[in-house]
Amino acid sequence: MDRMLSQAMKELIEESKKSLEERENAGVDPMLAIPVIQKGCTPNEEGAAGEPRAETVPEEANYEAVPVEAYGLAMLRGMGWKPGEGIGRTFNQVVKPRVNSLRPKGLGLGANLTEIQALDPTAPHCMSRPDEEQEKDKEDQPQGLVPGGAVMVLSGPHRGLYGKVEGLDPDNVRAMVRLAVGSRMVTVSEYCLRPISQQEFDKNSLDLSQVSKTSPGQQNGTASSWKALRDQDLPIWWEDSEKKRKHLPDRQDEPAAKSKKAAPRSQHWLHRDLRVRFVDKLHKGGQYYNTKMTVEDVLSPDTCVCRTDEGWVLEGVREDMLETLVPKVEGNRVMVVLGPHAGRVGYMLGRDRERSQVVVQLRRENRLMELHYDAVCEYVGPSDSDED
Template identity: 30%
Template sequence: MVEQTTSEPAAGSMPKISFGVKKREENKVQAPAKAVVIEVDLDSDEEREKNEMERAAKRRKVMHFEDGTVQGDIDKPKEAAVIPMVVEHDWRTQKLIEKEKAGTLTEEERAKLALVLPNGIDGENEEESGKGEKIVVEDGRGDTEDADYSAIPIESFGLAILRGCNWKDGDGIGKNPQKVALKLPNRRPPGLGLGATPKNPVGKNKNTGESSKAEEEKLEEIKVGSFIKVVDGRNKGVYGKVEGRDDDSNSLFIRTAIGGKTMKVSQIVAVAVSAKEYERDSKCLNKSEYDKEKDRLETERKKLESQPPSTSTSQSSKDYKSKSSSSKHDKNSSEYERNDKMWARTDLLVRFIDEDFKRGSLYEQKVRIVDVAGDNDVTIEDDRGNTHYNIRQSWLETVIPREIGEKLMIVAGKRSGQLAVMLDKDKRKEKVTARLVATNDVVTAYFEDVCSVKIRHEEDYE
């Protein structure tokens, strides 16, 4: 604090000014002493009621203020709904009830009425009459046109009827009643048809053999910001991040990891994935083909490891081994040769066996080979005339003609590429007998060494 003092100037002299500095006194605020809390048992009804009102006031929603007090909706405690059982009285019981109301009922008639109506006329003797929210059912037998079905939730309707029949929650029913836990069915997701169940429940992780860190990571319910994978439908295999939910139609709005497109998918075909899996697999274009090829290589590796190398030195053991494997080698020689060499040729009628190509639209269909440029570059034509390029030979398999006399082509062995006419077919031995078109020689071949043909231009084979 600065103080300024001036003195009266004398005649013919300058005024004198002096300054002084004083320290400001600080008023420190002392913390109040800690309040001592004493637990007191609330035995009186007034104190209990006051405590309940205070707890309700803490939870209620503030709407507005009136005269300095908070005004809002006080949530009333929900009680179990009770639908009283409708009792139909015959004319004798109705006559006794009218006498009871008129006050002219005798003692004998009162005893009869007590036997007919053990709970009294209006159910005043019922033990549970004061508990629960009762829904009054009038005696009128007319059809109710404006029934308010929203007065009670649909899941509580059955229990409300049982309570109206003097049933208590938790009691068993039957000759030997046993208390059983109440089992309520799970609510079906919206949009799921009757009898249908989701293939992959939300939050389940199929990869149980992952590291401990991945096992500890729990996948919660799908919400905004969650990572998901589409496991069925036309967008199968697509990874994305949830940007919004539509609970009315049970759908999700996601942004795809590849392309950044926004699309709407059903929550039934979406499964939550961890951030680690999303970062590892979301950018893979052909994840299904990669997994299939990986499994095939793993199977071949295990098969080779299970076959120990030959360590026998005696000639007799070698001869025995060669004799025992000769029949198997002869049977699989053509298959071994076909796997190492190209067997696909133009005009062959083959079956498409890959499930993932174009979401399975060609699976198990017969297609015609139009051109062959390599193992992984086969051009085919489907029954609708559509042409498909860059087809792998491993996605195709041979087809055997149905009728005798149809043409086929030999696709393995020294006669590979020659046309023939099928003369006989032995399904038990899996062999066909055919006559070569060029030389009229009759040959026998296994099913896997021949294939049906669909020739467009006969002059190409003359």
């Protein structure tokens, strides 16, 4: 074995000298590489087959034993970096690396972390009190975000409302809350909830006057809260809204023809399983503008839940955000949404684009009716349902 190693070293030295002489005579070759022995093979000699041998195969490096941080520092040191010394030729200075802090789960890049930190229940909101007072008020302390705990909604469409936590979704950092007014179940981000004591819940949960006690900067959220309350199908809210609607001043500057055209729209037309178009340019920055969707559920006469073709669910969609869709293919089903036949399903047999009218044949009837585009809407519900 010693004789073979010495012979291999001799051949390598001779080959290296030969390569140096060729480089001095022919100039520098940028692609020059010193030949090495093939991994796992013995040097070629008389009688050697050049096949791999087990004793010549090197052991693989144990990369798992080296931490990633140590490996990265070793690479930096190999490139000339030294701790505490600046880098760069012209402006040699020490640059502190930027360490990005982990964002709270469920919050995107546009979220304001300062507001979230202010809502942190672990933050010192009040000064410490003696142990006797703490024991005395222990029953009145908030239970936290736990099932059965009382909470108050701080932002969103239900701002200012109280409710009880029914369940938690830790993966999406959301909580299922049953509102005290209307007993409606809603899904709210945990960052928009503030745990409250049972005493505060019993005192203010049904006090609707607390909803309007907000600062001018919270007026948008307050309006949304009143709208959410109105959507609870409570008779008192609908009665009040009808009274307000009767006392609204009429617009004298509108033409009479326009008023007559808008008169049929005073009747609510929302129904389940209608294909509609979203026409509100301001909702969520126009994300759903001109998008076709299906009415999944009707929460109130002028509020519904819609689902897009991609599967996105939109809650609290108002009637004025939508417009009816007329099928492009004759023979498709439509529902009459306005007039004395509202709610009935039929088939569209033809349409007149110039007059914006369609010819509809209702089920179980042989007569044809000419209706305006606004009076019908494409229907995608069960084939055996006909609301007479």
